[in-house]
Amino acid sequence: MNELxxxxxxxxxxxxxxxxxxxxxxxxxxxxDVGELWRQRGALAVVGRALTTPxxxxxxxxxxxxxxxxxxxxxxGNLSLVVPAAASxxxxxxxxxxxxxxxxxxxxxxxxxxxxxxxxxxxxAI
Amino acid sequence: xxxxxxxxxxxxTLFGTAGDSLLARGMKDLGNVSLHRLSGLLLAIANPWVASxxxxxxxxxxxxxxxxxxxxxxxxxxxTSLGYVLVAFIARFSFHEVISPTxxxxxxxxxxxxxxxxxxxxxxxxxxxxxxxxxVGEAVSHEAKS
Numbered sequence: 001m002n003e004l005x006x007x008x009x010x011x012x013x014x015x016x017x018x019x020x021x022x023x024x025x026x027x028x029x030x031x032x033d034v035g036e037l038w039r040q041r042g043a044l045a046v047v048g049r050a051l052t053t054p055x056x057x058x059x060x061x062x063x064x065x066x067x068x069x070x071x072x073x074x075x076x077g078n079l080s081l082v083v084p085a086a087a088s089x090x091x092x093x094x095x096x097x098x099x100x101x102x103x104x105x106x107x108x109x110x111x112x113x114x115x116x117x118x119x120x121x122x123x124x125a126i
Numbered sequence: 127x128x129x130x131x132x133x134x135x136x137x138x139t140l141f142g143t144a145g146d147s148l149l150a151r152g153m154k155d156l157g158n159v160s161l162h163r164l165s166g167l168l169l170a171i172a173n174p175w176v177a178s179x180x181x182x183x184x185x186x187x188x189x190x191x192x193x194x195x196x197x198x199x200x201x202x203x204x205x206t207s208l209g210y211v212l213v214a215f216i217a218r219f220s221f222h223e224v225i226s227p228t229x230x231x232x233x234x235x236x237x238x239x240x241x242x243x244x245x246x247x248x249x250x251x252x253x254x255x256x257x258x259x260x261x262v263g264e265a266v267s268h269e270a271k272s
Contacts, residue, residue, distance in 0.1 A: 028194035116239030123232030
């Protein structure tokens with residue numbers, strides 16, 4: 001039964017961290033090139049503009065949910081299962097989500113990269 | 127991609143890896159934090175390992191947000207995944223832990239993935255974004271000028 005809970009936690013972690021990554025990536029594209037903004041308007045302008053982007057706060061909340069699900073997941077499953085499984089699945093889920101929601105161009109090269117890294121992370125845990 | 131941008135990607139990898147390791151080291155001192163005593167998590171900040179870990183993770187987050195402001199999510203994530211490899215190398219050469227053949231294979235796959243993605247473009251241009259649904263699957267070789 002605990003194993004089922006552990007996999008449920010892995011699912012929630014993957015979903016929440018993918019949501020967070022997509023929202024944060026979307027927000028930072030709205031903010032614009034941070035390096036240029038920093039040079040022209042200073043560091044405070046960068047922080048201010050990020051914090052006033054509504055999706056940024058939502059992204060942080062999603063990341064918080066992912067973090068706390070990880071804590072719960074670790075109390076049900078092994079560290080060596082939960083962390084790599086969630087990390088590995090997140091790479092693949094992010095590639096899908098970035099293509100659908102952010103309209104990023106995920107070609108052969110990026111799919112290969114996401115799958116290689118996901119497989120590599122999974123193998124590192126064995 | 128400029129040299130400065132590669133430095134930011136390196137910052138994500140190094141700060142993230144070092145921050146996580148310091149946090150893990152600090153949490154070992156504290157033992158199990160039960161959900162009934164969440165106040166333990168507040169006290170954790172007083173631990174010097176945890177405090178320096180959090181500081182480094184703030185550095186990680188700044189670099190990560192900076193990178194996402196000028197590069198695609200599907201570029202940044204695989205490009206900064208060398209941290210897993212870094213941890214294995216530190217374990218091997220500083221702590222003389224044995225790395226199994228499966229883990230070496232994992233290291234090779236991650237390194238190949240990083241090589242694959244960093245050889246390609248870092249950002250989907252607005253023009254490509256509009257048409258990305260039609261030409262998905264085509265490997266792009268020209269770099270978006272940054």
